Amino acid sequence: MPDTPYLVAAVLVSAAVTWGLRALPFAALGRLRASRTVGYLQSRMPAGIMVILVVYCLRDLPVTRTAVLAPLAALAVTVGVHLWRRNAPLSILAGTAVDVALASTVFAH
Amino acid sequence: MHISPPVGRDASPSMAVPPSRSPSEARAALRDSASVGLGFVPLGVAFGVLVAHSGIDWWWATLSSALVYGGSFEFLLIGLVTAAVPLASIAVSAFLVNVRHVFYALSFPLDRVRGRLGRAYGTFALCDEAYALTAGERARAWSGRRILWLQLFMHLYWAGGATAGALLGSLVPDRVQGLDFALTALFTVLALEAVRDRRGDLPTPVLALLGALAARLLFPGSLLLAAFALFTAGLLARHLTTKDNPRHA
Numbered sequence: 001m002p003d004t005p006y007l008v009a010a011v012l013v014s015a016a017v018t019w020g021l022r023a024l025p026f027a028a029l030g031r032l033r034a035s036r037t038v039g040y041l042q043s044r045m046p047a048g049i050m051v052i053l054v055v056y057c058l059r060d061l062p063v064t065r066t067a068v069l070a071p072l073a074a075l076a077v078t079v080g081v082h083l084w085r086r087n088a089p090l091s092i093l094a095g096t097a098v099d100v101a102l103a104s105t106v107f108a109h
Numbered sequence: 110m111h112i113s114p115p116v117g118r119d120a121s122p123s124m125a126v127p128p129s130r131s132p133s134e135a136r137a138a139l140r141d142s143a144s145v146g147l148g149f150v151p152l153g154v155a156f157g158v159l160v161a162h163s164g165i166d167w168w169w170a171t172l173s174s175a176l177v178y179g180g181s182f183e184f185l186l187i188g189l190v191t192a193a194v195p196l197a198s199i200a201v202s203a204f205l206v207n208v209r210h211v212f213y214a215l216s217f218p219l220d221r222v223r224g225r226l227g228r229a230y231g232t233f234a235l236c237d238e239a240y241a242l243t244a245g246e247r248a249r250a251w252s253g254r255r256i257l258w259l260q261l262f263m264h265l266y267w268a269g270g271a272t273a274g275a276l277l278g279s280l281v282p283d284r285v286q287g288l289d290f291a292l293t294a295l296f297t298v299l300a301l302e303a304v305r306d307r308r309g310d311l312p313t314p315v316l317a318l319l320g321a322l323a324a325r326l327l328f329p330g331s332l333l334l335a336a337f338a339l340f341t342a343g344l345l346a347r348h349l350t351t352k353d354n355p356r357h358a
Contacts, residue, residue, distance in 0.1 A: 015176040017203035023232035025214035048317030050300035055321035057293040078294045089147035095294035103287035
């Protein structure tokens with residue numbers, strides 16, 4: 001296990017970077033709002049960034065083994081439940097439950 | 110349209126808001142935060158359990174959830190610290206994962222939040238879900254105080270869930286796998302909602318998906334950076350070509 005100073009420093013570094021990214025743009029707000037290009041990016045980035053983050057989460061899928069079926073089934077359930085009920089917590093719980101159930105039993109390693 | 114807040118009961122702008130006003134604002138914020146809480150608490154618990162299963166002490170889950178307060182990055186951070194990655198790499202990763210927050214300044218109603226401390230906390234706790242709830246149509250009439258209460262409740266759900274998960278983590282057997290899928294599921298849901306908000310703008314998610322897959326194949330070591338760069342370049346190229354093309358006018 002990593003030592004305590006390193007663990008604390010990792011949190012402090014991450015917190016500083018994250019807060020900076022959340023707070024500093026407000027200082028440049030006037031100029032940002034004036035730019036049409038930024039406006040174009042701003043309206044489209046959230047959808048794309050979320051898609052990229054989903055791919056990132058699934059980057060290490062074991063595509064050559066049957067264990068890949070657990071996250072794929074869970075993903076299908078998440079999307080299906082969300083399109084059906086449009087209830088975010090329910091979709092997250094359902095998808096995670098499927099992944100935990102399959103990965104811990106049928107596809108346990 | 111700017112809707113001015115109702116001029117109420119006591120008008121003493123220079124004075125601090127009397128505490129008697131807080132409970133109703135807090136109650137309203139508690140109601141607004143309920144749906145996010147249903148997602149944050151289990152996700153926080155999943156985070157805490159993962160921390161415990163990674164062999165890290167429970168207090169680290171509390172520290173990270175309270176100070177970093179960026180759910181997606183915190184899940185990644187577990188893997189980074191267990192691999193003892195250098196601090197500079199952690200800083201770069203935090204930047205890459207959280208750089209999307211830069212765009213939240215465009216529509217988060219910070220102008221309604223009063224006071225240096227309030228504004229500091231408002232930006233500190235500006236997570237995706239806080240942005241999603243407060244930048245919408247429904248929040249148009251919310252006061253700064255109500256927004257801060259809402260952010261505080263969400264912060265508490267996350268930190269509370271993480272702490273509980275880390276403390277109880279040892280009770281969850283090691284062979285329970287797959288809890289980290291909660292993060293994939295959260296992003297999937299946020300992606301579906303964001304794509305739905307774009308109404309028919311399919312090229313945007315397709316561009317992002319292509320960028321991410323290309324990054325996965327070509328730059329597996331720096332997937333996020335490569336994917337964001339390819340996606341942004343694609344958007345800019347599309348912006349330039351549509352500007353030159355009067356079809357859309």
